[in-house]
Amino acid sequence: MSGATGRLTDGALSALLDQMRGTSEPSTPASLAARKLSHDVGIASHPLYRQIELQKNLATLAGLPSPYYRRHDARAGHVSVVEGKQVVNFTSYDYLGLNGDPRILSAVVQAASEFGTSVSGSRITSGERQIHRELELALAKNYAAEDCVAFVSGHAAAVSALATLMGPKDLIVHDAFIHNCIVVGAQLAGSTRRLFPHNDLDALETLLAVDRERFQRVLIVSEGLFSMDGDGPDLERLLAIKERFAAWLMIDDAHGLGILGETGRGIFEHQHLDPARVDFWLGTLSKSLVSCGGYIASSAMAVELLKSFAPGFVYSVGMPATNAAAAKTALDLMNREPERVARLQQQSRRFHKTAKRAGLDVGDSWGLGIIPLMTGDSLATLVLAERLLARGINAFPVLPPGVPESGARLRFFINAPHSDSQIDEAVAAVAEEIEYLRHQPLASPS
Numbered sequence: 001m002s003g004a005t006g007r008l009t010d011g012a013l014s015a016l017l018d019q020m021r022g023t024s025e026p027s028t029p030a031s032l033a034a035r036k037l038s039h040d041v042g043i044a045s046h047p048l049y050r051q052i053e054l055q056k057n058l059a060t061l062a063g064l065p066s067p068y069y070r071r072h073d074a075r076a077g078h079v080s081v082v083e084g085k086q087v088v089n090f091t092s093y094d095y096l097g098l099n100g101d102p103r104i105l106s107a108v109v110q111a112a113s114e115f116g117t118s119v120s121g122s123r124i125t126s127g128e129r130q131i132h133r134e135l136e137l138a139l140a141k142n143y144a145a146e147d148c149v150a151f152v153s154g155h156a157a158a159v160s161a162l163a164t165l166m167g168p169k170d171l172i173v174h175d176a177f178i179h180n181c182i183v184v185g186a187q188l189a190g191s192t193r194r195l196f197p198h199n200d201l202d203a204l205e206t207l208l209a210v211d212r213e214r215f216q217r218v219l220i221v222s223e224g225l226f227s228m229d230g231d232g233p234d235l236e237r238l239l240a241i242k243e244r245f246a247a248w249l250m251i252d253d254a255h256g257l258g259i260l261g262e263t264g265r266g267i268f269e270h271q272h273l274d275p276a277r278v279d280f281w282l283g284t285l286s287k288s289l290v291s292c293g294g295y296i297a298s299s300a301m302a303v304e305l306l307k308s309f310a311p312g313f314v315y316s317v318g319m320p321a322t323n324a325a326a327a328k329t330a331l332d333l334m335n336r337e338p339e340r341v342a343r344l345q346q347q348s349r350r351f352h353k354t355a356k357r358a359g360l361d362v363g364d365s366w367g368l369g370i371i372p373l374m375t376g377d378s379l380a381t382l383v384l385a386e387r388l389l390a391r392g393i394n395a396f397p398v399l400p401p402g403v404p405e406s407g408a409r410l411r412f413f414i415n416a417p418h419s420d421s422q423i424d425e426a427v428a429a430v431a432e433e434i435e436y437l438r439h440q441p442l443a444s445p446s
């Protein structure tokens, strides 16, 4: 066939296209397949997939099943049924033992029968349910904040808030052990992101002294109670630093609510500080409040801004009334029954003290709600977790990259209903198993 396309002949056009494709050979299905192979776009070669394989290999090497996605056949609180076996459970952050409380269940049933199981649209377009505002105002009250906005997840609350509040001219500086939701939010915000070593506020101060002036807004982010380590920052000092450098301070107190302070209000109560001095409180409904969702409590203006622009709020479905009802009732119960918080703290301290007495390494944990037993070696930690499970004790092995290299640990979430004997027996079993494993040669991955 002869002819012309514009001023190029068919042959010239084909040669030009080949040149643009970087080949003078005509493209055939076989050559396209070969090119695809040379780029290796298969999921199997994805670096993240390789990470999964590495972890699977670790378990296989030790002849163990994967510790992930274990099937629970019952409500997972301080006890559970894992793959048919009754266990004492230390993997649930139902700190106050409220999951399944009949008063919460009946609030949920009532919300479901009134509003159904979905609000079927973003709150902006599909409207409010009174329970949304009741929950938000109760949370605002906890932090002496002017207002609060609830999102469908804690992770989404953090990502959306950071991406809305911060921009490319700004700096987000956070603790090196901060939760992933802050890292992802900072990436989406397009701000400069810096980290300071865990709880090292001297380093934070030095960093800001050098760099503050280069940025418009600065947001400092830390957690009230770190989820992997069970420790927290010196909030008074963080407040002084943020005031000195004209920065905002956000505290992710996802784990602090229900655990810290005499009545469980969080890290500010634990350290006897005015919560209104913190610019943004980030929290989740999924832990002590036994529901699903997250929130930001702040000034009325900041909340208005987030409700107008935060993508995870504006362009996402509103929280189901059932979730709001569960969280609101749980918060009411936390406030009305402070003995739950006291009991949680007492049982946590018992675990912490008993573990230390048994020679176990609890890291820097404050001994409140979250207690890691540092083991260091990933393979040994997997074996340890499996042997404990066989004895009816379920604790989660936390391995890198979730924690730093050589930072493998068994993490224990303490729940208020854990009994003295459940705690004492778990600690004794860990100590025995560690001693046993010390004398066993374990295959180590090369």
Ligand SMILES: Cc1ncc(COP(=O)(O)O)c(C=O)c1O
Pocket: 153, 154, 155, 156, 179, 181, 223, 227, 252, 254, 255, 284, 285, 286, 292, 293, 294
């Ligand atoms: C410290 C911290 N922040 C935020 C989140 C996210 O909360 P959610 O599970 O409600 O999405 C978590 C969840 O584990 C967390 O541990």
